[in-house]
Amino acid sequence: MTNISFVREKPLPQLPPPITESTTIGWIRKNLFSGWLSTLLTIFSVYFLYICLKDFIPWAYGGNWSAGSIRECLDTNPDVACFSVIGARWRQLLFGFYPYEEYWRPILTFILLFVSVTPILSRRFAKYFWISLIYPGLAVWLLWGGSVWPVFSIYLAFVFSGLGFYIARNQFKLSTGLSLMIAVISLIVFYLFLASPFVSLFKYILPINLVVIESMQFGGFLLSMIIGFSGIAASFPIGILLALGRQSDLPLVKMICVGFIEFIRGVPLITLLFVASVLLNYFLPPGTSFDIIVRVIIMVTIFSAAYMAEVIRGGLAALPVGQHEASAALGLSYWQSQRLIIMPQALKISIPGIVNTFIGLFKDTTLVSIISLMDPVGLASMIRAHRNWNGIYWELYVAVGLMFFVCCFGMSQYSQYLERKLKTDNS
Amino acid sequence: MSDVITERAIDRSKMEISDEVAIHISDMNKWFGNFHVLRDINLEVRRGERIVVCGPSGSGKSTLIRCINRLEEHQQGKIIVDGTELSSDLKNIDKIRSEVGMCFQHFNLFPHLTILENCTLAPIWVRKMARKDAEETAMHYLEKVKIPEQADKFPGQLSGGQQQRVAIARSLCMKPQIMLFDEPTSSLDPEMIKEVLDTMIELAEEGMTMVCVTHEMGFARQVANRVIFMDEGQIVEENEPAEFFDNPKSDRTKLFLSQILGH
Numbered sequence: 001m002t003n004i005s006f007v008r009e010k011p012l013p014q015l016p017p018p019i020t021e022s023t024t025i026g027w028i029r030k031n032l033f034s035g036w037l038s039t040l041l042t043i044f045s046v047y048f049l050y051i052c053l054k055d056f057i058p059w060a061y062g063g064n065w066s067a068g069s070i071r072e073c074l075d076t077n078p079d080v081a082c083f084s085v086i087g088a089r090w091r092q093l094l095f096g097f098y099p100y101e102e103y104w105r106p107i108l109t110f111i112l113l114f115v116s117v118t119p120i121l122s123r124r125f126a127k128y129f130w131i132s133l134i135y136p137g138l139a140v141w142l143l144w145g146g147s148v149w150p151v152f153s154i155y156l157a158f159v160f161s162g163l164g165f166y167i168a169r170n171q172f173k174l175s176t177g178l179s180l181m182i183a184v185i186s187l188i189v190f191y192l193f194l195a196s197p198f199v200s201l202f203k204y205i206l207p208i209n210l211v212v213i214e215s216m217q218f219g220g221f222l223l224s225m226i227i228g229f230s231g232i233a234a235s236f237p238i239g240i241l242l243a244l245g246r247q248s249d250l251p252l253v254k255m256i257c258v259g260f261i262e263f264i265r266g267v268p269l270i271t272l273l274f275v276a277s278v279l280l281n282y283f284l285p286p287g288t289s290f291d292i293i294v295r296v297i298i299m300v301t302i303f304s305a306a307y308m309a310e311v312i313r314g315g316l317a318a319l320p321v322g323q324h325e326a327s328a329a330l331g332l333s334y335w336q337s338q339r340l341i342i343m344p345q346a347l348k349i350s351i352p353g354i355v356n357t358f359i360g361l362f363k364d365t366t367l368v369s370i371i372s373l374m375d376p377v378g379l380a381s382m383i384r385a386h387r388n389w390n391g392i393y394w395e396l397y398v399a400v401g402l403m404f405f406v407c408c409f410g411m412s413q414y415s416q417y418l419e420r421k422l423k424t425d426n427s
Numbered sequence: 428m429s430d431v432i433t434e435r436a437i438d439r440s441k442m443e444i445s446d447e448v449a450i451h452i453s454d455m456n457k458w459f460g461n462f463h464v465l466r467d468i469n470l471e472v473r474r475g476e477r478i479v480v481c482g483p484s485g486s487g488k489s490t491l492i493r494c495i496n497r498l499e500e501h502q503q504g505k506i507i508v509d510g511t512e513l514s515s516d517l518k519n520i521d522k523i524r525s526e527v528g529m530c531f532q533h534f535n536l537f538p539h540l541t542i543l544e545n546c547t548l549a550p551i552w553v554r555k556m557a558r559k560d561a562e563e564t565a566m567h568y569l570e571k572v573k574i575p576e577q578a579d580k581f582p583g584q585l586s587g588g589q590q591q592r593v594a595i596a597r598s599l600c601m602k603p604q605i606m607l608f609d610e611p612t613s614s615l616d617p618e619m620i621k622e623v624l625d626t627m628i629e630l631a632e633e634g635m636t637m638v639c640v641t642h643e644m645g646f647a648r649q650v651a652n653r654v655i656f657m658d659e660g661q662i663v664e665e666n667e668p669a670e671f672f673d674n675p676k677s678d679r680t681k682l683f684l685s686q687i688l689g690h
Contacts, residue, residue, distance in 0.1 A: 325498050326535035330549035330601060331525030340548060344539050424538055424581035 063395075069388035085389050086399050092383070093399065096219015096374050102211060105142045106222050112138065113229065121414070136233070143218075143226065145210035149202045153195045160194075161187035215293045219374030221403055226293065227375075228362040228407075231300040235361065236354075238301065239308025240347075244338065246313055257309070264306035269364055272299040277371035296368055304361040311357055315350030316342065348422050355415035359408045366404075376400040437649060441634045444475040444652065448507075449605055449636045450495060455504030457487075457494065464490050465501070466660045472605075477637045479647035479668075482657035483683060488640045491657070492607045495638065496527045509604055525553050528598030532610040534590040536582035542569070542593050543578040546600045554601065561600070568596040572626050588619025592626050599630075606630065608639040644688060648672055656680050 019026040032042045063081035067073045073082035086093070095106060116135035119128040134155075141151045164186030168179040218226065245257030264272075276295040284290065290298075319342060327337035347354070369378030380396040383389050450472040457465040464487045472478060480488045493499040494506060497513050497520050506513040508523045537545050546565035550556040556564070569575045572592035574585075582590055591611055598606060608627065612620040624646050631637060631650045641647065647654050647668055654671040656664040656679075664671065664680045672688075675681045 320533070320535075322531055322533050322535035323537065326529075326531065326537070328498060329496055329524060329527075329529040329531075330597070331521055331553040332549060333521060336552050340552065341537055345537075348539065422539070424583055 060398075070390065070392050071388075081395050081398075082392060083395050083399075085383065085392050085395055089379075089383050089389075092220055092379055093376055093396075093403075094221045096223060096379065097217045098213060098219070098222065099211070099217070102145075102213065105145070105210070109139045109142045110225070112142075113225075136230075141210070143213065144215075145212045147199070147203050148208040148210075149199045152202075153199050156198070157187055157190045157195060160190045215291050218293060220379055221376055223293070223368070223373060223375045224362070224365045224404075227297055227300055227365040227368065230297045231304055231361050231365070232358050234297070234301040235303075235305040235308050235357075238305040239312055240343065242305060242309035243312035243316060246309060247316060260302075261306045261309050264302055265310070269300070269303050269367055270370060272303055273367060273371050275299065292373065296371070296373065300361060300365065303364075304357055307357045307360070308354065311350050311353035312346060314353060315346035315348075318349050319345055348419075351415050351419055351422075355411055359411055362408060362411075363404060376403065437628060438632050441632060442475065442477070442652075443634060444473050447474045448472070449474045449476070449509060450638070451505070451507040452495075453505045455494065455501050455506060457490065457499065457501045457503075464660050465494070468504070468662060470655070470662070472636065472638060474604075474636050475634050476653060477631050477635075477651045478639070478653045478655060479651040480638065480640045480655045480657060481642065481644070481647065481683075481687075482663075486657040487660040488657045489609050492529075492609055492638055492640055495605075495607060496524050496529055498529075521553075525549075525601055526603055527605045527607060528601060528603035529607040530591065530594050530598060530609065530611045532613050534582070534587070534594045536590055536594055536597070538582050541579055541581055542574070542585070545582065545593060546597045549597070550600050564600050565596070568599045569593070571599070571629070572596045573622075586619060587615045588622045591615065591619075591623045595623075595626055595630070605636045605638070608637065608641065610640050610642070612641065612643055642687065644672070644684075656683065658683075 016022070031038075033039045059079070059081050062077070063083040064073050064076055065083050065087050067076065067082060067084040068088070070082055070085070073084060091100070091103075095103060098106060112135060116132045119125045119132050137151045137155055141148050161183040165179045165183035168174045168182040169176070174182070242257050242261055245253050246261065248254045248257070273296060276299040277292065280290065280295050323341055323345065324337065327341040332340065366375055366377040369375050369381070372378070374382065377400060380400055383396060384392055448471055450470070452468050452470040455465060455468040456463070468491060470491075480491065482488050490499055494501045494513075495508060501513075509526050511519050511523055513519065513523060536542075537548070540548065543562060543565055546569065547556075547558065547561040550561040550564060551558060554561075566575055566578065569578055572595055574589055574592055574596075577585060577589060577593070582593065585593065595606075595611075611627070612623050615623060620643070624643060627637070627639070627646070628650055639646070639651075649668075651668050654666060654668050655662055656671070656675075656677075658679050664675065664677050666676075671680075672684065675684055
């Protein structure tokens with residue numbers, strides 16, 4: 001019989017890793033040419049890339065940027081891209097029919113957009129959240145113009161109602177529900193009786209005006225950005241509320257949320273856009289007329305809110321029930337535990353789905369061309385109808401596609417960064 | 428399963444049981460759908476008592492202690508915790524929950540918050556404590572469970588035993604009157620069970636009122652002043668630990684003990 005007793009006397013030294021783990025050549029050998037199948041796949045993939053790019057790169061790289069019409073392009077060299085159309089019409093593709101001398105307004109709005117999303121996207125600047133709250137009103141005023149006071153009065157109405165809530169809560173010690181009711185009443189009272197005198201007074205005392213731009217003058221990428229970002233900003237909170245409502249114990253709330261989600265998800269977006277452009281005015285009381293862009297934003301918002309709700313519900317369902325129990329056992333109220341425990345985790349789980357919905361929404365904004373709003377796709381058709389550019393296909397759509405790709409890719413990159421940053425375990 | 432859980436002698440100087448009632452349960456019944464999980468439960472826990480609830484799985488022991496802070500709703504009977512009756516009144520429920528700490532089998536730490544944030548969350552939001560004070564309290568209790576150096580880590584980076592000790596510290600930060608333990612060591616490796624039990628013993632030594640659902644019979648024998656055996660939703664036997672283990676009365680208890688202590 002052999003002796004199975006063994007005692008290690010000294011620990012083994014650490015050795016450097018094998019060549020396949022450390023050098024570039026090792027990496028290539030291990031990952032690209034590790035066997036005949038992988039070698040074959042590598043060669044095939046390289047060949048595939050070659051086929052895809054061998055015509056596209058010379059076509060795009062040698063593109064003609066200076067011709068005045070497609071005729072000129074074809075006369076010079078019919079085998080390269082005719083990017084001249086973009087040179088001639090880029091302003092339209094970006095701004096639609098927005099007046100040239102007012103271009104600073106959408107550009108400023110665009111720059112301010114980045115300022116306003118920083119507090120939302122980065123924890124370091126979270127204390128500047130008020131900028132994000134001011135931004136929507138400011139953007140509306142900058143883009144559509146007119147007097148600043150009607151927009152300002154909306155904010156004032158909210159301040160007024162917040163004040164009502166605060167006084168009811170802290171001076172008269174009313175319950176939260178009652179205080180909320182007072183807040184709503186003060187909002188309505190302000191709007192019915194105080195808003196219009198206030199606006200006319202300040203229009204008279206301190207007229208701050210910008211040239212009014214009609215909604216039909218909006219177009220191009222500007223329009224996509226307006227609809228896309230308003231839709232994203234509004235559908236996110238609505239989606240969260242719908243997801244919570246769908247999980248609610250209150251049967252009526254649950255029924256309304258389920259009904260809404262299932263109905264909206266079951267209807268194509270185009271139908272909703274047609275409703276927005278044609279039908280909505282029939283249902284509204286006579287005399288009220290909503291701006292077409294606002295109507296479209298509402299429809300896009302409710303459409304993606306329904307999807308958002310389902311994505312977030314997935315995140316909620318993935319949370320172990322223990323998280324609810326632990327937060328309840330510590331004495332946190334329903335809303336506290338949703339805000340502090342449940343939602344941060346559920347949203348983190350659903351980041352890929354949420355961004356997916358955002359990207360989908362952003363690209364769906366091109367559907368508004370069907371109801372004759374001039375988004376980039378609508379404009380592309382219009383430009384192609386012009387005598388100078390009749391017959392141009394690829395160049396315009398490549399350009400439009402590129403604009404959308406940059407935005408969507410940016411969103412996707414941010415979401416991946418966020419996922420990495422929010423990772424809190426070792427795996 | 429060993430009977431000895433700690434080598435040192437347990438300090439019983441502060442383990443006083445007062446006459447004051449901490450938890451009063453009378454004629455309590457509960458159903459899950461048609462299934463009658465808890466039948467006619469009558470139980471009185473006085474301040475300073477350390478009660479171990481044991482029994483086979485499915486006997487309703489977890490459900491019983493989850494009724495005490497209303498993670499489960501009872502349908503009949505009365506539960507009075509710290510003088511407040513549990514009813515559908517949300518105010519009472521919130522009040523009781525902030526007075527009663529609970530530790531779970533799967534710890535249920537909040538994975539997106541650091542250890543320190545886990546401990547300060549409830550004091551800040553429920554007790555409205557200032558952040559600085561809450562952090563001081565949290566560090567105090569983290570030191571007590573012997574993991575202050577982990578304060579800035581996330582739960583996912585800790586071992587199971589450490590996580591459960593954090594969970595205990597998190598409950599203690601609310602300065603609870605009563606602690607409930609729902610199988611706190613059942614999902615731990617043997618090496619880690621001891622560190623959690625040590626923490627629980629220290630808690631008992633300070634006179635905390637404790638109700639523990641556990642299979643650690645060594646803990647029951649040495650720390651508990653009363654052992655309750657449940658089967659099929661009923662309290663079958665209830666006795667002092669020495670009497671309970673050495674001289675069980677009912678056949679069901681004898682069978683259970685022979686199975687759990689037999690190997």
